[in-house]
Amino acid sequence: MRGTNALLGAAGLAVFLALGEAVPRLGLVKDEYFPPTSRIADALATELADEAFWTALGDTLTGWALGLTIAVTAGILAGVLISVTPYLRAATASTIEFLRPIPSVALIPLAVLLFGTDLRSVLLLVVYASFWQVLIQVMYGVRDVDPVAEETARSYGLGTWARIRHVLWPSALPYVMTGVRLAATVALILAVTAELVIGAPGLGARIAVAQTSQAVPEMYALVVVTGLLGLLINVGARTVERRALSWHQSVRGEVAV
Amino acid sequence: MRRLLIGLAAGAVFVAATACGSSDSAGSDDDKASGGTTTIKAGVIPIIDVAPLYLGQSKGFYSKRGLKLSLTSAQGGAALVPGVVSGQFDFGFSNMTSLLVAQSKNMPVKAVVNGAASTGEEGADFAGLAVKKGSPLKSAKDVEGKKVAVNTLNNICDTSVRESVRKDGGDPSKVEFVEMPFDQMPAGLANGQVDAACVVEPALATIKSQGGTTIASLWVDVAPDLTVAMYFTSQQYAQKNPETLKKFQEATAESLKYADSHPDEVREIITTYTKIPKDLLETLTLPQWPAEPNRASIERLSELGVQDGLFDKAPDLDKLLP
Numbered sequence: 001m002r003g004t005n006a007l008l009g010a011a012g013l014a015v016f017l018a019l020g021e022a023v024p025r026l027g028l029v030k031d032e033y034f035p036p037t038s039r040i041a042d043a044l045a046t047e048l049a050d051e052a053f054w055t056a057l058g059d060t061l062t063g064w065a066l067g068l069t070i071a072v073t074a075g076i077l078a079g080v081l082i083s084v085t086p087y088l089r090a091a092t093a094s095t096i097e098f099l100r101p102i103p104s105v106a107l108i109p110l111a112v113l114l115f116g117t118d119l120r121s122v123l124l125l126v127v128y129a130s131f132w133q134v135l136i137q138v139m140y141g142v143r144d145v146d147p148v149a150e151e152t153a154r155s156y157g158l159g160t161w162a163r164i165r166h167v168l169w170p171s172a173l174p175y176v177m178t179g180v181r182l183a184a185t186v187a188l189i190l191a192v193t194a195e196l197v198i199g200a201p202g203l204g205a206r207i208a209v210a211q212t213s214q215a216v217p218e219m220y221a222l223v224v225v226t227g228l229l230g231l232l233i234n235v236g237a238r239t240v241e242r243r244a245l246s247w248h249q250s251v252r253g254e255v256a257v
Numbered sequence: 258m259r260r261l262l263i264g265l266a267a268g269a270v271f272v273a274a275t276a277c278g279s280s281d282s283a284g285s286d287d288d289k290a291s292g293g294t295t296t297i298k299a300g301v302i303p304i305i306d307v308a309p310l311y312l313g314q315s316k317g318f319y320s321k322r323g324l325k326l327s328l329t330s331a332q333g334g335a336a337l338v339p340g341v342v343s344g345q346f347d348f349g350f351s352n353m354t355s356l357l358v359a360q361s362k363n364m365p366v367k368a369v370v371n372g373a374a375s376t377g378e379e380g381a382d383f384a385g386l387a388v389k390k391g392s393p394l395k396s397a398k399d400v401e402g403k404k405v406a407v408n409t410l411n412n413i414c415d416t417s418v419r420e421s422v423r424k425d426g427g428d429p430s431k432v433e434f435v436e437m438p439f440d441q442m443p444a445g446l447a448n449g450q451v452d453a454a455c456v457v458e459p460a461l462a463t464i465k466s467q468g469g470t471t472i473a474s475l476w477v478d479v480a481p482d483l484t485v486a487m488y489f490t491s492q493q494y495a496q497k498n499p500e501t502l503k504k505f506q507e508a509t510a511e512s513l514k515y516a517d518s519h520p521d522e523v524r525e526i527i528t529t530y531t532k533i534p535k536d537l538l539e540t541l542t543l544p545q546w547p548a549e550p551n552r553a554s555i556e557r558l559s560e561l562g563v564q565d566g567l568f569d570k571a572p573d574l575d576k577l578l579p
Contacts, residue, residue, distance in 0.1 A: 033443075113340075116331075117329050117330075117345070198332060199332040208332050209330065209530075210532045213440075213531040213533040214443070214459045214533065215533065218532050
């Protein structure tokens with residue numbers, strides 16, 4: 001079954017690439033602005049041979065990984081803390097709902113003012129965007145704890161920490177993992193966007209330079225790289241999710257009835 | 258730990274962000290001078306205009322004065338003016354109108370040394386009002402009632418387009434301006450999104466390579482030798498570091514002069530920080546790089562800004578210019 005899926009995925013990609021080659025060649029769009037796949041592949045090969053490309057890739061991945069780590073840590077800590085403290089939950093609910101919909105890119109002027117074109121500008125945007133993904137999922141997860149299990153743990157005399165460790169955390173973990181998976185993708189998008197708009201070093205900045213330089217195939221080649229990166233990150237996050245939740249029904253599957 | 262948790266619960270990321278910010282601005286003053294070399298953080302835009310800085314750096318014009326240039330490419334002036342004012346950069350590169358607007362709003366900016374100037378040659382400048390191949394528009398007056406692309410609304414582009422239209426006997430208030438990044442203008446013209454575009458190199462060369470032409474030399478219409486852009490700093494930095502500022506001015510003036518007389522080396526250095534394709538690079542019209550800004554042209558730009566309502570009050574050139 002999984003083999004078929006991978007095959008179908010590859011077939012879909014192949015059709016897409018073929019379309020990318022055919023559409024400009026047939027003159028449906030101008031190849032100056034939308035070069036055929038083969039020319040993008042050429043440009044990609046040139047990029048891969050360039051040391052500066054790998055530095056940029058490293059910069060982007062650094063921003064992504066650091067930002068995601070901070071967001072996930074902060075999101076989990078804050079989420080659990082807020083959820084288990086009723087008065088904190090009441091105090092933060094409206095603030096969270098107020099801050100959460102603010103698009104991260106709206107913070108670009110603030111980021112520039114505080115940190116210029118540093119990595120920290122990227123981190124500000126990445127953390128802001130992915131933090132909410134984790135926080136909200138953690139809070140949903142905690143709310144989903146079975147009250148019977150919770151009460152049982154209480155009546156067996158488990159302390160707060162033990163209840164968090166043995167009841168709350170396993171119940172919330174599937175939600176947390178969903179949050180982390182979403183955050184991983186969002187973090188990449190925001191890292192590239194920050195580089196693109198602000199000019200912090202990384203793949204995004206390289207895309208921007210290619211754009212201003214009228215180097216169209218190179219620009220698409222770099223865009224393809226960010227797409228591939230997103231794909232890898234998603235696959236990676238799913239693998240982590242499967243490992244962490246191998247005990248959970250959603251991954252283990254039901255016994256056939 | 259407890260403080261961290263309270264901070265997270267209270268305002269999440271903002272707290273952490275501002276805390277880092279204040280510690281950084283305290284640190285940036287300390288690492289200025291180490292071992293007799295002063296590191297200068299300059300924010301530039303990855304375009305041909307700033308080539309003299311890269312060239313001057315490779316020729317050692319800065320290092321022989323004890324300066325070490327640390328160049329950062331930012332995306333457009335949006336990141337540069339706040340970056341310089343907040344002290345993230347020591348110097349930045351900006352077009353003249355943006356600096357005039359900043360000054361008129363009493364932002365503490367100080368232009369320090371010339372950046373780039375128009376070639377002053379009609380039909381052979383590094384910017385122009387461009388139209389696509391076979392366009393019915395023949396001169397600036399024809400863009401009345403048409404869509405004209407500018408990179409930023411209410412900036413140097415629409416000011417100069419208005420002036421070109423006015424000089425050609427047209428009514429500038431009838432022009433419809435559309436915001437569009439320079440690099441998208443060739444496509445914007447080709448597929449008819451806009452009828453004309455205020456465009457600079459290398460996008461201008463792309464348009465020309467597709468058979469497009471310029472119907473007005475925008476900068477030339479504003480002034481014979483327009484100072485298009487300058488390097489600037491914050492007033493605070495200028496007051497605190499008069500020596501470094503003077504060295505930067507001298508080194509940059511030398512770089513500008515060198516760049517002006519060595520166009521081949523300029524084209525060579527451009528390949529190190531842009532990705533302009535080789536065949537396009539050879540056809541580019543380079544700006545002029547005089548060492549001194551042309552005050553008369555800046556005054557004209559300021560007058561036009563006042564006329565077009567770009568500023569609430571006229572900028573104070575004595576405060577702005579070196």
